[in-house]
Amino acid sequence: MSTYGNLLAILWPESILEIASLAILVVDLGFMRRASSAARMSVASTLGSFGALTALLWLLMHAGSMTVMGGALVTNASVVAAQVGILILTALVLLLGVSARFTRNPGEYVALVLLATTGMLLVAASRDLLIIFVALELLSLSLYVLSAFSKHSAASSEAALKYYLFGGMSAAFMLFGFSYLYGITGTTRLTAIAASLASASLTPITLVALVLVAVGLGFKVAAVPFHIWAPDTYLGAPTPVAALIASGSKVASFAVLIAVTAALAPAWGWTETLLWMAGTSIVLGNLAALVQSSVRRILAYSAIAHAGYMLLGIAAHTLASDQAVLLYALTYALTTVGAFAVVAIVERDAGSDRLDAFAGLSARSPLLAATLMVFLLSLAGIPPLVGFWVKFQMFASVLRSPLAASWGIGMVILAIAGSAVSLYYYLQVLKRAWVAPAAVSSRLAIQPRELLLLLLIAITVILLGIFPGWLLQWIPMVG
Amino acid sequence: MLAWTIYLSFGGALLIAFFAQGRPQLARWLALLTAVGGLGLAGCAFFTQTGVTPVVDAAWIPAMGIRYTLSADGISRVLVLLTGFASVAGVLFSWNIDRRVNEFFGFYLALIGGVYGVFLSADLFLFFVFYEIAIVPKYFLIAIWGSTRREYGAMKLALYSFIGSAMVLVGLLAAYAVSGGHTLNLATLQQYPFPVSFQMWAFPLVFLGFAVLAGMWPLHTWAPTGHVAAPTAASMLLAGVVMKLGAYGCLRVAMTLFPHGLDPWGWSFLGIGSWRTLFALLAVIGILYGAAVALIQNDFKFVIGYSSVSHMGLVLLGLMTLSQIGLDGAVLQMFSHGILAGLLFATVGRIVYERTHTRDLTALSHLHLSRTLPFAAWLFVLAGMASMGLPGFSGFIAELQVLIGAWTAFPVFTIVAGVGIVVGVAYTWRAMQKAFFNEAPAHPSAAAASIPAQHAFEPITWAEKTGVILLLAASLAVGLAPRLLLDQITPAVLALPHTLLTGGRP
Numbered sequence: 007m008s009t010y011g012n013l014l015a016i017l018w019p020e021s022i023l024e025i026a027s028l029a030i031l032v033v034d035l036g037f038m039r040r041a042s043s044a045a046r047m048s049v050a051s052t053l054g055s056f057g058a059l060t061a062l063l064w065l066l067m068h069a070g071s072m073t074v075m076g077g078a079l080v081t082n083a084s085v086v087a088a089q090v091g092i093l094i095l096t097a098l099v100l101l102l103g104v105s106a107r108f109t110r111n112p113g114e115y116v117a118l119v120l121l122a123t124t125g126m127l128l129v130a131a132s133r134d135l136l137i138i139f140v141a142l143e144l145l146s147l148s149l150y151v152l153s154a155f156s157k158h159s160a161a162s163s164e165a166a167l168k169y170y171l172f173g174g175m176s177a178a179f180m181l182f183g184f185s186y187l188y189g190i191t192g193t194t195r196l197t198a199i200a201a202s203l204a205s206a207s208l209t210p211i212t213l214v215a216l217v218l219v220a221v222g223l224g225f226k227v228a229a230v231p232f233h234i235w236a237p238d239t240y241l242g243a244p245t246p247v248a249a250l251i252a253s254g255s256k257v258a259s260f261a262v263l264i265a266v267t268a269a270l271a272p273a274w275g276w277t278e279t280l281l282w283m284a285g286t287s288i289v290l291g292n293l294a295a296l297v298q299s300s301v302r303r304i305l306a307y308s309a310i311a312h313a314g315y316m317l318l319g320i321a322a323h324t325l326a327s328d329q330a331v332l333l334y335a336l337t338y339a340l341t342t343v344g345a346f347a348v349v350a351i352v353e354r355d356a357g358s359d360r361l362d363a364f365a366g367l368s369a370r371s372p373l374l375a376a377t378l379m380v381f382l383l384s385l386a387g388i389p390p391l392v393g394f395w396v397k398f399q400m401f402a403s404v405l406r407s408p409l410a411a412s413w414g415i416g417m418v419i420l421a422i423a424g425s426a427v428s429l430y431y432y433l434q435v436l437k438r439a440w441v442a443p444a445a446v447s448s449r450l451a452i453q454p455r456e457l458l459l460l461l462l463i464a465i466t467v468i469l470l471g472i473f474p475g476w477l478l479q480w481i482p483m484v485g
Numbered sequence: 486m487l488a489w490t491i492y493l494s495f496g497g498a499l500l501i502a503f504f505a506q507g508r509p510q511l512a513r514w515l516a517l518l519t520a521v522g523g524l525g526l527a528g529c530a531f532f533t534q535t536g537v538t539p540v541v542d543a544a545w546i547p548a549m550g551i552r553y554t555l556s557a558d559g560i561s562r563v564l565v566l567l568t569g570f571a572s573v574a575g576v577l578f579s580w581n582i583d584r585r586v587n588e589f590f591g592f593y594l595a596l597i598g599g600v601y602g603v604f605l606s607a608d609l610f611l612f613f614v615f616y617e618i619a620i621v622p623k624y625f626l627i628a629i630w631g632s633t634r635r636e637y638g639a640m641k642l643a644l645y646s647f648i649g650s651a652m653v654l655v656g657l658l659a660a661y662a663v664s665g666g667h668t669l670n671l672a673t674l675q676q677y678p679f680p681v682s683f684q685m686w687a688f689p690l691v692f693l694g695f696a697v698l699a700g701m702w703p704l705h706t707w708a709p710t711g712h713v714a715a716p717t718a719a720s721m722l723l724a725g726v727v728m729k730l731g732a733y734g735c736l737r738v739a740m741t742l743f744p745h746g747l748d749p750w751g752w753s754f755l756g757i758g759s760w761r762t763l764f765a766l767l768a769v770i771g772i773l774y775g776a777a778v779a780l781i782q783n784d785f786k787f788v789i790g791y792s793s794v795s796h797m798g799l800v801l802l803g804l805m806t807l808s809q810i811g812l813d814g815a816v817l818q819m820f821s822h823g824i825l826a827g828l829l830f831a832t833v834g835r836i837v838y839e840r841t842h843t844r845d846l847t848a849l850s851h852l853h854l855s856r857t858l859p860f861a862a863w864l865f866v867l868a869g870m871a872s873m874g875l876p877g878f879s880g881f882i883a884e885l886q887v888l889i890g891a892w893t894a895f896p897v898f899t900i901v902a903g904v905g906i907v908v909g910v911a912y913t914w915r916a917m918q919k920a921f922f923n924e925a926p927a928h929p930s931a932a933a934a935s936i937p938a939q940h941a942f943e944p945i946t947w948a949e950k951t952g953v954i955l956l957l958a959a960s961l962a963v964g965l966a967p968r969l970l971l972d973q974i975t976p977a978v979l980a981l982p983h984t985l986l987t988g989g990r991p
Contacts, residue, residue, distance in 0.1 A: 242820065368588075372506070388621055389614035398610070399549065400657070405662035418656050426651040430644060433624065441628045478548045 008284045010076045013330040016081055016131070019061035019089060019165040022125045027120035034113025044105075046159020047112040051104045054116040055097040058123065062093040077195050078134035081210040084332055088130040091336040095254040095343055099365070102459055103246030105354070108156040113411045115155055119250065121267035122148035126258035128311025133193040133265055135184045139177075142226065146173050149251055153243040167240025171223060172235040180222020204272035213275045215355040218224035220279045221264065226259035227313045237298075238305035245353065248302065249346035250307055253339035260335040263320055264328050271323050279319035281413055287314030289423040301349050301359045304431055305342065308385060311428060312338055312413040315421050319400045322407035324416065330400035333477055337392045337470065343474075345381040347456065348374060355450055357465045364435060371452060377464040382432040384467050387425045390473040397425065398475070401422065487605055488540045488555050490523045490565060494572075494598030495662040497522075502591030505869020509586035513576070519856075520576045524569030525595065530557065531566045533751045536976060540605060549610075556607040559977030560736070560816050563784055563970055564604045564729055567823040571725040571961050572597045574827055575718035577952035578835045582630060582716070589630055593718060596622040600726050600942045603694040604733060609657050609669040612738065613650070620646045623711075623719065623727065630716040633784075638707075638714025642723075645707035652694030653734065656687045660742060674742055674980065681745045682719035689760050692739035696764070698731030700797040709790035717834035720786070724793045725827035725964035729819045732800045737816070738980075740804065744982045747807065747989050754777055761989065762895070765805035769800030772905035779912040785837070785844040789829045792872065795905060796822045802895075802902060803887035807988045811890020812978045814883050814910040817970055821871075821879035821963065828868040828956045836949055837920070838860045840942040846916065850923035860945045869913040871960050874906060879963035894988060947986065 014021070030053045038046045071082040100119060109115050125145030132138045150173060154166030190212055191202035206212070224232040240248045263456040291311030298304045316338075319331040340401055349359055351374065356363035368375035384393035401418045404410065409417075470477055497519030505512035530538075540555035557565070575593065582589050595618070602615030620643060627639035661669055664677045679687070693704070700708040708728070712720045740747070747761040757763050775795030782788045796818065803815025838844050841852060855862040871878030874885075884906065891899040963970055983989065 075563060189512070279618060381926070389617050394614070394617070398654075401654075401658050402549070402661055403667065405658050406666050415659065418658065422651045422655055423648075426644070426648045429647045433640065433643060437640075439630060440625055441636065475546050478546065 008233060009074065012072065013079070015462050016072055016074050016079055017067050018068070019093070020127050022061040022064060023057055023120045023124045023127070025267060026054065026060070027117040028126075029307070030054060030057075030120070031117050031463055034116075034405075038113075043107070043110060043112065048104055050112040050116040052101045054120055055100040057120060058097040058100070060091045061127075062097070063126050064088060065089055065093070067179070075134075077197055078137050079131050080130055080133050080298065083480060084329070085131050087331060088257055089127050091339065092126045092130065092254045094125060095339050096120070096250070097127075098340075098343050098459065098463070099250050099253065100244050100351070102249070102343070103457060105453060105456070106246055106350065108159070108162075108244040110157075111155075115116060116154070118148050118152050118155075118426065119246075123216050123254060126254050128431050129258040130261040132262065134280075135187065135196070135199075138262055138266070139184060142180075142222075145255060146177065146226075149247070149255060152247040152250070153239055155247065156244045159242070161242035162244060163242075165239040167483055168235045169239045169243075172232070176222045176225035176232060179218045182429075183215045183218025183222065186211060190215065190443065196265055200269040200272055203270065203436070206273070207440055208274050211408045212273050216270060216273060216275050216279060218275075219266065220283065221268070223259065224283055225355070227256060227263065227317070228310050229283040229313045230290045231283075231316055233287065233291075233310045233313075235304040236310060237303045240302045240309070241300060241359075245346055245350035249343050252305065252342045252346065256309070256313075257335045257339050257427065260316055260320070260331060261337050263317075264331060267320050267323055276322050277409070281417060284314045284317035284321060285413060285417060285420060287317065288421055289314075292424045292427045295428070297362050298431070301364065301435055303363060304435065305345060305349070308428060308431070309342070311424055313384070313402065314424070315397065315449070318404055318417050322404040322409045324403060324407040327403035327407055328398065329481055330403045332481055334396040334400050337396050337467070337477075340463060341381050341384045341393060341467055344377060344460055344467070346382065347384070347460055347463075348378045351450065351452055353458060361434060361438050362445070364438040365442040366447075367439035367450070370442065370446075370448070371450040373457060373461065374450060374452060377460045378437055380464040380467055382436055384471070385419075386429045386432040388429075390468065390471045392467050392474070392477075395474040438474050486526060486540070487538075487557050487562075487565060490526050490569070490601040491555075491598050491605065493519055493522050493526070494594045494601060498591045498594035498598060501587050501594065505587040505590075507585060512587040512590050513580060516594060516931070517573070518916045519594055520569070520572040520597070523601065524566075524573050527562070527565045527569035531562050531973065534562065535559070535973070536963070539607075543610075545608075550666065551610045552608050552668075552670060553611060554608040554670060555605045555611075558980065559973035559975070560733070561604045561977075563728075563816060563820055563973050564644060564733060565601060567729065567820050568597065568604065568726050569602050570955060571722060571827050574831065574956050575721045577722055577749040577948040577955075579716065579718035580689055580873065580946065580948040581839060582718075582837075585629065587892055587951050592622040592625050596626070596722060596727075597617075598723075600730060603730050607671050609674065609738065610659075612671070612734075613654065613657060616734065617647075617650055619717075619730065620650070621962045623723065626719040627715045628709065631714040631719070632716070633713050633790075634710065635714040636883050638710040642707045642711035645704070647693045648732070649697030649704075650934075652690050652697075653738070656691035656694065656739075659687055671737070673741070676775070677744060679745075681748065684743040685760075686800055687752075688743035691743065692735050692746070692760070692764065693736035695731045695739060696801065698728060699729070699735060699792045699801060700728050700771070701801055702767055702774055702798065704793065705771060705797075705957070709787055712790035712793065712830070713786045715782065717830060717838075720789075720825040720830040720834055724830060725823040727853055728793065728797050729823055732804070732819055733796065735801070736804055736812070741936075741982055744984045746875040747984070749989075752895035759989075761805050761807065762815055765802055765891075765898055766893050768798045768801035769895075769901050769905070770804060771795065772802065772902050773908065776905045776908035778817065780908060780915065783846050785833045785846055785849065785916065785920060786830070788846075788877045789826070789833055789914060790910065792829070792909065793822070793826050795909060796826070796872075797990065798905070799884060799902065802891055802898065804951075806887070806890035806894045808826055808890045808893065809975070809978055809986050811894070812981070812985070813971060813974050814886025814888075814890055815881070816974045816978070817963075818887060820970060821883045821960065823876075824956050824960045824963075825868060825880060828953070828960070829865075829872060831870060831949075831952060831956070832865050834887070836864065836945065846919040850921045851891045853923070855921045858942050861907050865917055865921060867957060869917050870966070873910045873913050877961070877964045879960045879967075881964060882967040884889070
């Protein structure tokens, strides 16, 4: 089979998504122009999630290890795990967003979501600087447009502009860093770069290259000090888009960060840079979240803190810690999608995501309040929810890595202290939902479909927390 | 068999939370049934089993060497029995909760399930999971159904608990990593020779993390505010079993896992030459401080809240004696205080407060409660006597053993602790006098005017009577026949690492 045959084979899920996105545009713009906006949204979202699930099915049926184009694109168990996660998350975001009313162009919205997902899948699979960059740009450009999709909302435009300006700038830095790396090592393949850096001595130019790459990837995962876009984008972007940025995009970025770390860790400075980003993210994310009054911003700052925990695992850079980071990213993303869906439902009713909008949620919809409790307590790391287990596994893997001899124990203490602080702000939301009396006593309008999906996610979060062995079997340790 | 205490509680919690909505009477009876079932199982195991009994051992997370292991020794069985008593009494004293009843008992039983789990876990990961499960229900029980400054008290309690457990988690992760990451089984890890330098920092970290929940001075401040803010049943559980979780963790995890952490440092500062002496000193300060502060409180519930700090100081002092009799006494004191604190909080928070709607001792003194509410008066006399440590009740034998154990180890501290016990008599006496037996003519003060002196209080309900009888009987039985418990406790204590029984000498 030719190289192109292999290329096509490895890219089938991406191709399926592309075809689906084009099909959605055809259906929506060709046949549904006269239909109501709600009907168009349902059809487009259903088709979109159908496309994502088809890609997922293909992926599950053809799982295996493959390498094409001399190692530029790979697929193995952990890449497949990340891609499966991304596709599930996309399908969930689309299905939970069916009743969102932020756009008059549902077809374009769903098509762009699928394009962003294509970017995520590619990012997770790429092991070559150029392909990483192109895939990241495909992802980022789709997300910039999606952030601005609520065209009548000034906040949405602001969110998109901030996201775009920071994103464009950091992409430029990253490309600049990539060019230095190419100059130093003479290759764009990550494996070759690793070998070359391991034998090269430290030069200032290497350090500059590393820092520039860290800027670009730090922006994608919203790590301090490249996090400033996150709170505003989470706040202003349409809720499904914010959920996508917080979930699938994070999984893809962490997957590629693991791969890039495998290449750059031999050079002095990369681990240290990651640790600095991790430490400052944990401290700043958790402290800033304490004083927020908007639940989306709480989720944004908590996302920064979670990025800090995951960066710690990436810096440890062992097989066990890479596995732990991937698990962490996937389960964190799933939980966040659930939390954002609850925010969206409350927002639709109260018109705001302030803490007070959540008052009395347990009286207005006990099941919704229960799922919110599961999601937030999982984010806080309370057993028996999955958030506790992944934290435990990741910190244990950090302590068993070579890092433990130098920074490991201090950083783990910092991270655990940070997660102790985080309980306060998660409880602030839960206090409104469960303790405070409701301002309005009417029952909250929730569609059965939404509640069903949320319950499904919540039960998954609980079951994976009680039986984490399932996760470990699904994502074995691979190099 | 004992594993079913856990499943029963969690199952009952789910059942009540989801299927008893809007049917308060059903929720109450289901909760009572669940709690009685738990007590029945605990009692059965207590009277039929001896030695170390494995309960369950199943593979859980093979990749990390974590197993689902439950096992019970004498100490576990005693504390499981205590949990059974406290949970039944708690349900009985919450019979009058009429707001969001099914949620209340749902959280309540979830807490109970977590507590059973901690006392039975033989795997550290499992232990920690149950330990943290117990945190969240406490928060909601206090924040939703509590009284004075409930949201503040609840948040303070949750954060203190969570920070304490974060310290424990660091220690556990470190122990897991240092021992090679093969297992978290407590019995196996005890055999692992952790380096002494490692134990020297891991021990205080884990011990203090647990001691937060045990109410060790100066980390105790969550306890009085939390107890006061909590609804009666939650106060009973907090003081009765949750503080025991902390003390149990200190003994079962910190001390058995890192026994060399108790060794002398090799240098001393102001006469303090080891973590052992330092923690004993803090325990003694807690005994005296709790008693002294209880002496000047004007809120009846704060008196009991601070008395808990004082009594838990005795438990910690007992642990630090590192002798068989002291450890026996500490475990016995855990049981005794669990029962008596429950009784006192029930008297003050339910029987008196729900009728008089005040806990202010000055206001209560104008109500002539000894005549208008004689049941509460004689009950408090009995509970107070038991709490002071009068012979015949469980408190006496427990305190005696702790003090005998402490005498050989820390003579000076023992004298101070003795002073604390005397102050304990004084604050109980003062509270009793002011609340129930004030025969001075009522001053026409505002507080008195608002409640007529001859107010007819609601009669004592059957639920209250049953709860009182249950707890009093438990305390009396242990006081008269301490061997009931000691036959279980002593073999378990003797099975602890050798250095914990010989004052730290190998």
